[in-house]
Amino acid sequence: MGRTAVTLEINAQSCAFDLDNRTTLLDALREHLGLTGTKKGCDHGQCGACTVLVDGMRMNSCLLLAVALDGAQIITVEGLSSDAALHPVQQAFIDHDAFQCGYCTPGQICSAIGAITEAASGWPSAVTPQERPLGPVPLTAPEIRERMSGNLCRCGAYVNIVNAVTEAAEAVGEAAR
Amino acid sequence: MTTMEHTLGASIARLESRAKVTGTARYAAEYVTDDALYAWPVPAGIARGEITAVHTEAAMTDPAVVVVLTHQNAPRLHPVEDRTLTLLQSSHIAHRGQYIALAVATSLEAARSAAGAVLVQYKADHHDVVLAEDHPGLYMPEEIDGLWPGTREHGDFDTVYATAEIRTDAVYTTPPMHNHPMEPHAATALWDGDALTVYDSNQGSVTVQHTLAQLFGIDAGQVRVVSEHVGGGFGSKGTARPHVVLAAMAARVVGRPVKLAVPRNHMPAVVGHRAPTIQRIRIGAGRDGCIQALAHEVVTCTSMVGRFVEAAALPSRVMYIAPNSRTAHRVTRLDIPAPSWMRAPGECPGMFALESAIDELAYVCGIDPVELRIRNDPQVEPDSGLPFSSRHLTECLREGARRFGWHERDPSPGTRYEGRLLIGSGVAASMYPVVILPSRAEVRADPDGHYWVRVNATDIGTGARTVLAQIAADALTAPLGYVHISIGSTDLPEAPLAGGSSGTASWGWAVHNACVRLRGLIEHSGGSVPAGGLSVSADTTEDVKSGQEYARCAFGAQFAEVQVDTDTAEVRLRRLTGVFAAGRILNARTARSQFIGGMTMGLSMALMEGSTMDPEFGDYAERDFASYHVAVCADVPAIEAHWIDEEDPHLNPMHSKGIGEIGIVGTAAAVANAVHHATGVRVRTLPIRPDTLLPHFA
Ligand code: FES
Ligand code: FES
Numbered sequence: 118m119g120r121t122a123v124t125l126e127i128n129a130q131s132c133a134f135d136l137d138n139r140t141t142l143l144d145a146l147r148e149h150l151g152l153t154g155t156k157k158g159c160d161h162g163q164c165g166a167c168t169v170l171v172d173g174m175r176m177n178s179c180l181l182l183a184v185a186l187d188g189a190q191i192i193t194v195e196g197l198s199s200d201a202a203l204h205p206v207q208q209a210f211i212d213h214d215a216f217q218c219g220y221c222t223p224g225q226i227c228s229a230i231g232a233i234t235e236a237a238s239g240w241p242s243a244v245t246p247q248e249r250p251l252g253p254v255p256l257t258a259p260e261i262r263e264r265m266s267g268n269l270c271r272c273g274a275y276v277n278i279v280n281a282v283t284e285a286a287e288a289v290g291e292a293a294r
Numbered sequence: 295m296t297t298m299e300h301t302l303g304a305s306i307a308r309l310e311s312r313a314k315v316t317g318t319a320r321y322a323a324e325y326v327t328d329d330a331l332y333a334w335p336v337p338a339g340i341a342r343g344e345i346t347a348v349h350t351e352a353a354m355t356d357p358a359v360v361v362v363l364t365h366q367n368a369p370r371l372h373p374v375e376d377r378t379l380t381l382l383q384s385s386h387i388a389h390r391g392q393y394i395a396l397a398v399a400t401s402l403e404a405a406r407s408a409a410g411a412v413l414v415q416y417k418a419d420h421h422d423v424v425l426a427e428d429h430p431g432l433y434m435p436e437e438i439d440g441l442w443p444g445t446r447e448h449g450d451f452d453t454v455y456a457t458a459e460i461r462t463d464a465v466y467t468t469p470p471m472h473n474h475p476m477e478p479h480a481a482t483a484l485w486d487g488d489a490l491t492v493y494d495s496n497q498g499s500v501t502v503q504h505t506l507a508q509l510f511g512i513d514a515g516q517v518r519v520v521s522e523h524v525g526g527g528f529g530s531k532g533t534a535r536p537h538v539v540l541a542a543m544a545a546r547v548v549g550r551p552v553k554l555a556v557p558r559n560h561m562p563a564v565v566g567h568r569a570p571t572i573q574r575i576r577i578g579a580g581r582d583g584c585i586q587a588l589a590h591e592v593v594t595c596t597s598m599v600g601r602f603v604e605a606a607a608l609p610s611r612v613m614y615i616a617p618n619s620r621t622a623h624r625v626t627r628l629d630i631p632a633p634s635w636m637r638a639p640g641e642c643p644g645m646f647a648l649e650s651a652i653d654e655l656a657y658v659c660g661i662d663p664v665e666l667r668i669r670n671d672p673q674v675e676p677d678s679g680l681p682f683s684s685r686h687l688t689e690c691l692r693e694g695a696r697r698f699g700w701h702e703r704d705p706s707p708g709t710r711y712e713g714r715l716l717i718g719s720g721v722a723a724s725m726y727p728v729v730i731l732p733s734r735a736e737v738r739a740d741p742d743g744h745y746w747v748r749v750n751a752t753d754i755g756t757g758a759r760t761v762l763a764q765i766a767a768d769a770l771t772a773p774l775g776y777v778h779i780s781i782g783s784t785d786l787p788e789a790p791l792a793g794g795s796s797g798t799a800s801w802g803w804a805v806h807n808a809c810v811r812l813r814g815l816i817e818h819s820g821g822s823v824p825a826g827g828l829s830v831s832a833d834t835t836e837d838v839k840s841g842q843e844y845a846r847c848a849f850g851a852q853f854a855e856v857q858v859d860t861d862t863a864e865v866r867l868r869r870l871t872g873v874f875a876a877g878r879i880l881n882a883r884t885a886r887s888q889f890i891g892g893m894t895m896g897l898s899m900a901l902m903e904g905s906t907m908d909p910e911f912g913d914y915a916e917r918d919f920a921s922y923h924v925a926v927c928a929d930v931p932a933i934e935a936h937w938i939d940e941e942d943p944h945l946n947p948m949h950s951k952g953i954g955e956i957g958i959v960g961t962a963a964a965v966a967n968a969v970h971h972a973t974g975v976r977v978r979t980l981p982i983r984p985d986t987l988l989p990h991f992a
Binding site: 118139140144148153154156157158159161164193194195197203208210217223226261263265267270272273274275276277278279 | 307308310311312313314315316317318319320321323324326332356358401402403404407474475476477478523524525526528555557558559754755756757883884886887888890891892893894895898918919920924925926927928929930931932933
């Protein structure tokens with residue numbers, strides 16, 4: 118099978134690989150780098166467990182071929198916090214018990230970070246009113262529910278996830294001000 | 295010891311929460327083993343018949359492929375009770391999707407591609423895969439799961455029903471449902487001589503250990519099973535599943551570690567599922583709504599390879615006064631994947647039917663459904679005649695009604711419009727029995743005040759580590775931070791599975807006993823721990839025999855409000871309130887999450903879940919998340935779970951009942967009853983999708 122040399126910047130570290138062209142970003146992370154924090158729930162873009170940030174945007178890493186991402190900046194759940202401090206979204210997930218088994222959690226957290234950024238950048242969702250002032254979209258509970266619906270949680274932690282994202286969005290907003 | 299804080303019952307964050315939010319918690323496929331190979335299974339392409347030839351040449355052309363195992367070259371396995379586990383042993387195919395070969399390669403990509411290149415030829419037999427009320431193969435099992443009689447009769451149902459003032463008679467059906475934990479079943483297996491280590495995703499590593507030992511003809515002591523973090527199970531990981539057997543088999547053949555994660559779209563065929571049910575419920579009652587006769591007759595199916603029966607009539611043996619009753623199951627064997635446990639097997643589909651039927655009775659009698667349930671609340675368990683150790687269904691109904699604002703409700707169906715939406719509310723009861731299994735545990739005290747608790751419990755997302763640490767801290771009167779807990783490995787004292795909502799009670803009892811005795815020892819040695827430390831172990835085999843003179847169950851009540859779009863017939867849940875009586879709640883935070891999680895899965899069952907058996911191919915048509923819909927965040931508005939303080943001394947030293955399953959019991963009926971209240975349409979078939987309701991709005 119064909120192979121390609123590719124360099125990705127993963128959690129602020131440059132990583133050079135020689136990869137089977139069929140390798141997804143998800144498998145590159147999990148099987149080649151040992152970054153197993155990113156989860157494989159379906160391998161088909163249907164569950165969101167594999168969500169990571171690619172150049173700042175949330176994406177399903179199981180749907181991305183690693184060799185197509187040369188030079189991209191990837192942030193995974195392992196790259197969100199330092200030893201000292203958790204990312205506000207991570208902390209909010211703990212404070213609100215926004216998970217049970219934890220398998221969807223890294224994807225939920227990366228997705229929440231992406232969603233907060235998207236809303237702050239004024240991106241509408243399906244529930245955003247059409248008539249609205251330009252600028253950031255306030256992350257109300259319905260907005261969060263809509264924007265987080267690409268991430269399945271079979272344990273059914275959604276109610277707590279919405280509370281966690283609500284709180285984290287405020288914390289991230291504060292920090293940005 | 296510094297403080298005497300009361301840790302039991304407190305809202306303590308999960309001990310592994312930091313590991314789970316930073317991605318360091320390791321699941322079964324995530325143990326780095328440098329020279330590990332990857333395995334990808336090949337599912338059978340027919341529902342019944344024989345393999346006549348397997349061609350692996352094409353698959354083997356890639357040098358990355360190490361071996362393709364088939365029934366012709368796989369190691370021989372010893373028989374075990376669960377016949378879905380004697381894999382690659384014969385050419386016979388018992389259901390479509392059954393694993394018939396395994397490609398093993400140095401990369402996932404190569405393994406997957408090789409599996410796809412395996413060419414299998416079959417001689418297909420006629421298959422029989424569709425459950426029907428009049429299926430000729432239906433039989434009445436004498437016993438179900440070796441635990442319950444298949445049929446029970448009290449009094450004279452037929453006569454009393456025939457002469458009752460009020461009679462209801464309806465059939466409720468539930469479709470096949472799939473557990474789909476977010477972590478697919480996975481294992482990493484490695485052999486060292488005759489010693490096997492597997493990192494496996496399961497709900498209880500002891501049965502996996504024993505099953506593997508039996509299959510490979512080795513001592514259980516030579517099998518080590520590690521299940522440190524498990525990404526959900528909901529019953530589907532209750533015992534060993536095919537993946538772990540195949541991983542161990544492949545690792546033995548190649549002499550290297552092997553990883554196998556079940557592809558999501560294989561799961562419906564190989565990890566178990568909830569069998570479909572057809573349930574007829576007949577109720578004879580007085581005009582006052584008091585039940586005189588009740589029949590709950592279940593038709594369901596099982597597989598050719600398994601024996602599991604969905605015991606959906608069991609709730610009718612527990613819930614309401616019914617002096618003349620019949621609860622019966624009829625089952626047929628089909629050429630389908632083996633059904634198995636799915637969250638509250640029996641109770642969950644059974645209570646959909648019973649609690650819908652009760653709502654229908656209330657409607658016919660013109661009695662409020664909360665009141666009707668209270669009128670039929672029994673003093674003793676109707677089937678066994680045993681007194682309840684505690685039963686607070688009435689209190690849950692009253693408290694739920696108060697919180698939900700039930701009494702402002704206008705009972706007439708199909709009358710409340712908000713624009714083009716119809717609004718309605720419904721109620722249903724919840725119930726789940728108390729199960730407690732024998733367990734062992736050990737605790738050691740160090741002179742520096744630290745305690746080390748060891749018990750082979752499994753945390754599938756319940757918060758087992760945390761609640762066990764709380765139980766230990768409480769029994770030791772030690773601060774929680776001084777209690778260290780090890781779970782999830784067969785290196786630890788033997789403990790039962792996380793299933794039947796039995797985990798906390800079973801493991802916790804052993805932990806409690808060990809800790810209480812250790813505290814006694816410490817007190818005995820003058821309040822200090824000697825230099826070498828002190829340890830105590832406990833075994834609750836005898837203890838758990840107590841309490842059998844009571845019927846022991848947790849109860850609850852759920853109230854749902856829905857809106858139904860009269861143009862699209864889409865049902866959306868607006869709010870759901872549950873109140874539970876489940877003994878003492880040991881960790882308010884994780885308990886609430888479990889209740890809400892169960893209710894969320896229940897609403898998913900009500901409105902979305904269900905797969906269809908393809909009669910032609912003998913397979914479930916919905917095998918992935920694009921086709922098998924589960925509730926997503928946008929489907930889940932306000933869900934509240936509350937509980938009432940329940941003191942029950944007949945359970946265990948913590949006075950707790952299991953809470954992992956009760957949340958899903960009754961939810962679907964509450965939603966269906968709310969749909970009836972909203973629209974006047976009684977839906978007796980799940981899930982309630984637009985295509986069910988739309989014809990009624992024409
Ligand atoms: S694993 Fe990528 S979306 Fe499910
Ligand atoms: S926490 Fe288990 S799937 Fe979300």
